[in-house]
Amino acid sequence: MITLVLGGARSGKSALAEGLIPAQAAATYVATLAVGDDADLAARVAAHRARRPTPWRTRECGADLPAQLRALAGPVLIDSLGPWVATVGSGHAQALVDALRARAGDTVVVSEEVGLGVHPASAAGRAFRDDLGILNQAVAAAADTVVLVVAGCALRVKGA
Numbered sequence: 001m002i003t004l005v006l007g008g009a010r011s012g013k014s015a016l017a018e019g020l021i022p023a024q025a026a027a028t029y030v031a032t033l034a035v036g037d038d039a040d041l042a043a044r045v046a047a048h049r050a051r052r053p054t055p056w057r058t059r060e061c062g063a064d065l066p067a068q069l070r071a072l073a074g075p076v077l078i079d080s081l082g083p084w085v086a087t088v089g090s091g092h093a094q095a096l097v098d099a100l101r102a103r104a105g106d107t108v109v110v111s112e113e114v115g116l117g118v119h120p121a122s123a124a125g126r127a128f129r130d131d132l133g134i135l136n137q138a139v140a141a142a143a144d145t146v147v148l149v150v151a152g153c154a155l156r157v158k159g160a
Contacts, residue, residue, distance in 0.1 A: 001106045003159075004139050006113040007149035014048060014079050016149050017110045023053035027075040030068065031060045033083040048079070063088045066099035074105045081111035081135055090131035093138040100142055111136050113148065 003020060007013030021027045029052055035042045049058065061068045065084055069076065100107055115133050120126045140146045145159030 001145070002100050002139075002143040003106070003108045003145040003147065004136070004143040005108060005110050005147050005149060006136065006140075006157075008113055008116065011149045012152035013110050013149040015051070016147065016154055017077055017079065017108045018052065020108050021075045021077055021106070024055060025053075025075050027053075027056045027077060028072050029056050029058045030065070030072075030076060030078045031058060032062070032065065032078065032080060032087075034060070034062070063092075066092065066095040069096075069099040069103060069107070072103070072105070075107070076103070076105060077108045077110070079110040081109065081139070082114070082132055085132045085135055086128060089127075090134040093135045096135070097138050097142045100139065109139055109143070111139065 003017075005013050005017040005020075007016075031045075033041075033045065035045050052058070059068065059072075061084075063084075065078070065088075069078075100109070112132060113136070114129045117129075120129055140158065143158065146157040148155045148157050
């Protein structure tokens, strides 16, 4: 089963997605964001790590997300597609969808909904918004369930 959890910054999408996988499950948390030297970002990542259940494994990945998904067994939570798209663009949407569909375990995918904000002022901002929007549509089409999180409240968009 594929579940896509969409939301804006600080909407509560990651916490909601984490709650969709049983805490006692031997799940893999796939992190797509490289922290680097940003202290604020490092603190946010640390807060995410601290609330993960003990049995969960964390795997950091970059452009090879589809290949890593194919190699993982059991439940997987991908957080999130925005940093991955910033690295690879939208040209890999089909490879990701194919990898998601090929998995035997449940997969929860977190992604930023960037289409609700202001029109980006830069060409790079517009390209990112468009690339992520294209990828979100492709993953949503493949997903069994799609949830939109707004201000900590979940709205089921697709699925039972």
